[in-house]
Amino acid sequence: MARVLIAPDKFKGSMTAAQVGAAVAAGIRQVLPDASVTVVPVADGGDGTVAAALAAGFTAIPVVATGPTGEPVDTTYARRDDLAVVELADVSGLLRLPDGKLAPMSATSRGTGEVIAAAVAAGCRRVVLGIGGSAGTDGGAGLLQALGARLLDAEGTEIGGGGAALAQVATMDLTALRERMADVEITVACDVDNPLTGPHGAAAVYGPQKGADDRQVTALDAALTHWADIVAATTGADRRDVPGAGAAGGVGFAAVAVLDSLLAPGIELVLDLADFGVHLADADLVVTGEGTLDEQTLHGKAPAGVAAAALAADVPVVAVCGRNTLSEDRLHAAGFTAAYSLVAIEPDVHRCFTEGEELLKRLGTHIAERHLPRTTMATGPAVNHVGIVPQ
Missing domain, CATH: 3.40.50.10350 (Glycerate kinase; domain 1)
Known part of the structure; x- marks a missing residue:
């Protein structure tokens, strides 16, 4: 058989x-x-990651979270035991922009942090976070704020959402975030090796895909550079050049620099979640x-x-x-x-x-x-190995 x-x-x-x-x-x-x-x-860490986990037997947990431009969205994370699978694309992604209207300067990753916070509050202590398909370039600041970080301007007021607001950050307080996330392990599904800033960074490479023009790309890169300076001063380590820091508009940077996350290839994480090796062991094709x-x-x-x-x-x-x-x-x-x-x-x-x-x-x-060994034949045109119908 x-x-x-x-x-x-x-x-x-x-x-x-x-x-x-x-x-x-x-x-x-x-x-x-x-x-x-x-x-x-x-899936490879973008949209479809939670669906892959659910197909592998995880349980769907519904959550209402903040969309990329502030509107509430209905989303879902997948759970098995104390492991949660969270998909940025389904809450902070391009597909969640109202009417598809791009918001390169103001789109936030806050909702993704809210989903993680909900999973942690429910008892999850391991999180696999797929970060493909993001709508914004906020350096992961919104995600960190949702987890308890306080990002204050020079007057001590919490900054707003989006990449442009990063230029206003003067101080960063991680006390509440560290208390909440002390025993939580986050692994990020990341398939790019871009740094946070510079000509190969989040703004320069991916900003145009999210609607940023040349002037906005320059402003975003400057804001991300300032953000990286603040994070380095607060944590004592500069992680802006870590491969993958520029993923998802800088969410990779926030995960590595503040949450001590591991970045790993998305498909490898999904194959592991789906017990792919077990299924593969008996396969002929x-x-x-x-x-x-x-x-x-x-x-x-x-x-x-x-x-x-x-x-x-x-x-x-x-x-x-x-x-x-x-x-x-x-x-x-x-x-x-x-x-x-x-x-x-x-x-x-x-x-x-x-x-x-x-x-x-x-x-x-x-x-x-x-x-495959066949016992019956189906009709229809043959197709060769590169998908061309022979005449």
């Missing part, structure tokens, strides 16, 4: 990881009805994927992490995607035996979005036919 482990990330804007996995599984079973198919949704396979995929994205784990276990791995821009050599070097794309069997991109699940079922049949 064939044993297949399906571990996809979401197809962003189209399907959740669970939907992708279910569709591929249905296609495989059309060819091999008796196949043992296990679906393990994964692994299927992973995401919306687009490209060079970014190979630098810390979920499919590359899944492929690396499968390769280490000597289990072949294939990918499904909306589109693939990687060459055969690049795919093979990353550990993929093959990659199958929706656009190879449906050139209409709109239909790939609206009919993605049905198309993925067809790719599932192709995968079963080409990569």
Whole structure:
């Protein structure tokens, strides 16, 4: 009996990881009805991280927290025993901006800190924090304020939210934060190595993606530099150049410099939460994927992490995607035996979005036919290993 482990990330804007996995599984079973198919949704620390934890058996805990521009949002963290999984994207992320209106100077990470505070108050003593997809560049100041830090201006007034406000910080009091977080261990899912400031820092590299123009990028970088000076003076250590400090608009910096957090690759943390190694042990084939396979995929994205784990276990791995821009050599070097794309069997991109699940079922049949011992044959056009329909 064939044993297949399906571990996809979401197809962003189209399907959740669970939907992708279910569709591929249905296609495989059309060819091999008796196949043992296990679906393990994964993520790389951005949106979908909590969903991956819930799929792995964690319990959903609802929380109302502050959104990136101050409005309340309904969010969820995942809990198992004393471990909480918190996803910045679902409370302080771009997807939480009202009407999608960018707020580069004022967006705050406060809500993420509120979710962590709620988990700690409920008894959690370990937190995995996924920080991809942030809306702001506030250096993690909002997160720290929610956990009890007092950030005061020259007149002793608490500063407001957002990166621009960091320029006003004169003193920092961590007494209440340290009391609250004394026995709490935070691990941050981080897939970038940018420092906090400078030409490769949070403002310069990611500020434009969050709506900052050149003038605002300069102002934000200056504010982050001042913020790093204040934090260094308060804690006795300068952590602005730690790889990953610039992640999520500087939330990585706050986590490392103030919360003594460990930064770790997001996909590795998610695979551990999902007990991926246990499922992998009995697999004959692994299927992973995401919306687009490209060079970014190979630098810390979920499919590359899944492929690396499968390769280490000597289990072949294939990918499904909306589109693939990687060459055969690049795919093979990353550990993929093959990659199958929706656009190879449906050139209409709109239909790939609206009919993605049905198309993925067809790719599932192709995968079963080409990569698993088969007892029956499904009809449909064959697809080669880079997702091109042969004529």
